[in-house]
Amino acid sequence: MNEFLFSDFPEVSTEDWKNQILKDLKGNPWDKVTWETEEGFKIEPFYRKEDTTDIPRVYKRNPGWNVTETITSESELNDLPKKGADAAILISHEEKGNPFGLKINSSTDLEKLAGLTGNLPLIVSLTTRTVSFVDSLKKLTSSHNTVLGDFDPYGIALLYGELGTEETNIGKSFSTLSGSKGFAGVGIHSYYLRDAGASIGQELAYSLSWGVDYLNRHIDVGVSIEDAASNIWFWMGIGSDYFTEIAKFRAMRILWTEILNAYKPGLGETVPALIVARTSSFQFTAYDPYVNMLRGTTAAMSAVMGGADFVSVLPFDSEYSAQQELGKRIARNSQLLLRYESFLDKVEDPAAGSYYLEVLTKKLAETAWAKFQTLETEGGFGEALKKGNIQKEIKSRADKKRDALATKKEILLGTNQYPLPSERHPELTKSLEETTKLNHFSTESTYARLAPIRLSYEFDKWRNITDAYVASGKKLPKIFLLTLGDLTMRKARAGFSSNFLGCLGYEIIDSLGFPSVKEGVARAKELGADIVVLCSSDEEYATYLSEFTSEMKTQLPNSWKLLAGYPKDLIKEAESLGIDDFIHMKRNIVEFMEKAQTKWIGK
Numbered sequence: 001m002n003e004f005l006f007s008d009f010p011e012v013s014t015e016d017w018k019n020q021i022l023k024d025l026k027g028n029p030w031d032k033v034t035w036e037t038e039e040g041f042k043i044e045p046f047y048r049k050e051d052t053t054d055i056p057r058v059y060k061r062n063p064g065w066n067v068t069e070t071i072t073s074e075s076e077l078n079d080l081p082k083k084g085a086d087a088a089i090l091i092s093h094e095e096k097g098n099p100f101g102l103k104i105n106s107s108t109d110l111e112k113l114a115g116l117t118g119n120l121p122l123i124v125s126l127t128t129r130t131v132s133f134v135d136s137l138k139k140l141t142s143s144h145n146t147v148l149g150d151f152d153p154y155g156i157a158l159l160y161g162e163l164g165t166e167e168t169n170i171g172k173s174f175s176t177l178s179g180s181k182g183f184a185g186v187g188i189h190s191y192y193l194r195d196a197g198a199s200i201g202q203e204l205a206y207s208l209s210w211g212v213d214y215l216n217r218h219i220d221v222g223v224s225i226e227d228a229a230s231n232i233w234f235w236m237g238i239g240s241d242y243f244t245e246i247a248k249f250r251a252m253r254i255l256w257t258e259i260l261n262a263y264k265p266g267l268g269e270t271v272p273a274l275i276v277a278r279t280s281s282f283q284f285t286a287y288d289p290y291v292n293m294l295r296g297t298t299a300a301m302s303a304v305m306g307g308a309d310f311v312s313v314l315p316f317d318s319e320y321s322a323q324q325e326l327g328k329r330i331a332r333n334s335q336l337l338l339r340y341e342s343f344l345d346k347v348e349d350p351a352a353g354s355y356y357l358e359v360l361t362k363k364l365a366e367t368a369w370a371k372f373q374t375l376e377t378e379g380g381f382g383e384a385l386k387k388g389n390i391q392k393e394i395k396s397r398a399d400k401k402r403d404a405l406a407t408k409k410e411i412l413l414g415t416n417q418y419p420l421p422s423e424r425h426p427e428l429t430k431s432l433e434e435t436t437k438l439n440h441f442s443t444e445s446t447y448a449r450l451a452p453i454r455l456s457y458e459f460d461k462w463r464n465i466t467d468a469y470v471a472s473g474k475k476l477p478k479i480f481l482l483t484l485g486d487l488t489m490r491k492a493r494a495g496f497s498s499n500f501l502g503c504l505g506y507e508i509i510d511s512l513g514f515p516s517v518k519e520g521v522a523r524a525k526e527l528g529a530d531i532v533v534l535c536s537s538d539e540e541y542a543t544y545l546s547e548f549t550s551e552m553k554t555q556l557p558n559s560w561k562l563l564a565g566y567p568k569d570l571i572k573e574a575e576s577l578g579i580d581d582f583i584h585m586k587r588n589i590v591e592f593m594e595k596a597q598t599k600w601i602g603k
Helices: 014-025 107-115 133-139 153-160 169-178 191-195 199-218 225-231 242-263 293-308 324-341 355-377 381-387 389-406 428-438 457-471 488-504 517-527 539-554 566-577 589-600
Strands: 067-073 087-095 098-099 124-125 147-151 182-190 232-238 275-279 308-313 478-483 508-511 533-534 560-564 582-583
Touching: 014 457, 067 275, 067 293, 067 324, 087 355, 098 107, 098 508, 133 147, 133 169, 153 182, 153 191, 153 381, 153 539, 169 199, 169 225, 169 242, 169 533, 182 199, 191 428, 191 508, 191 589, 199 225, 199 232, 199 242, 199 324, 199 355, 199 381, 225 242, 232 293, 232 582, 242 275, 242 293, 242 355, 275 293, 293 308, 293 324, 293 389, 324 560, 381 389, 381 566, 389 457, 389 589, 428 457, 478 582, 488 533, 488 560, 488 582, 488 589, 517 533, 517 539, 539 560, 582 589
Parallel strands: 067 087, 067 308, 087 124, 124 147, 147 182, 182 232, 232 275, 275 308, 478 508, 478 533, 533 560, 560 582
Antiparallel strands: 087 098
């Protein structure tokens, strides 16, 4: 049987497909089914084979990926292979004399801990101390096959404001770390950018420029381009934009291949990019943390299908403790499902052949390449870092994302959409205090610093005030939804108000509806409501408004009077009658939370 399955059917042209879609749109414009990415290019509703011409091959060192466990205490090293881990990240950091993670003060410490992992590939994160351990790290390759060190002065500068070493010594350090098979000592921590709110395109373009800067520094001190390429690896972030993240990793491989080939033809195919992928903390939430299981799983799938060599998933409850065994087990198991039930390790490039993903990869690569070229013409990554341009661009993008979250243009489940008002996390206070410090670091440093603060931070900060208040034994503020009038509108606005106000964590009391404003306010008084929300239609507000404010002043003079919706023709009248606020789609939720907490609980 050599005949194709669909050979008896007439071929459908691209124009035919488009005409059918326009017919289904029933007069709506084509733009109705296209969307614009965060990087500024448009995505069409369908693609065909002719759209995927001239897309380069994605080169990778080895098939599959390593399920990678992050280790910060010695007890976590027990039976790693049996738990399903293929590789380990050993964290041993020191900031201003304060140690964090594993105790690695000597080569003996390192060898002992490495021995506990069996012969798993290792990523040893010693940051500024990497060079002093170079001999021990290279020695480990005899038993662990692959060993990665993470010397990265620019990464240190982004986090702490200084390079962590003299700039004149960077090239010498690169030379010391290079030249050993199975060992790469220079890690480009682009996940720092994602944790601070950078877009996918920004991470991609900056990673390329970052890598070129480091390649040139190797060459400047006499390291061969082959050894330089082998000594650099990328530690990238994974966000929640599923398809674009897949395209990002594929684009990274394609573009890095192009860059290496520019130095020496064929080198990009010989030494493909080595990529460690880590889920970004920027998208992880503190409230409704179980949703992080879904975020971590889809992120892992993006990295695997995109071609990451090592994948590390943050535990869903990592915001509360680094030692949560359940969170770590779920993080591992999510990847094991992808391997043993989806067989994604059996395919060289799982995304290849998908017209949509191929086009998305191409467009993202073109956009990132253009930005990369601009960076290079302006002096490269190091120069942009010194001027603070990269930090400013990332902060600007993060601020836009926070504004979008506060106005529900961007949705984060459990935070600004479908929050659970009864959820309590008073233990989060310490973590929030630590995060707040990141917003108030000293600006007296050589390099502007990035603030790796999760997207939901402002919501968490104001919400946690309620948790601490309840934990202290005080009475929870009550919100009463006073519904009357048109059944459809009152139910819709009560549902919206419950969702909007649920972000505060107060007690919310809904109602089935009242025949009059007076009876509704009386019921609110009986229940001891601190906030009463009038829920009805815009047309009926004109009838109810005066009576509502009058009854509230009589029966509940100290309670807030809120209106669900934003009836433009009635705003001035409502404000003059004493309406305290309006709950609607364009209202900034964070600003409202601050206002409410200041009034009812106190900061």
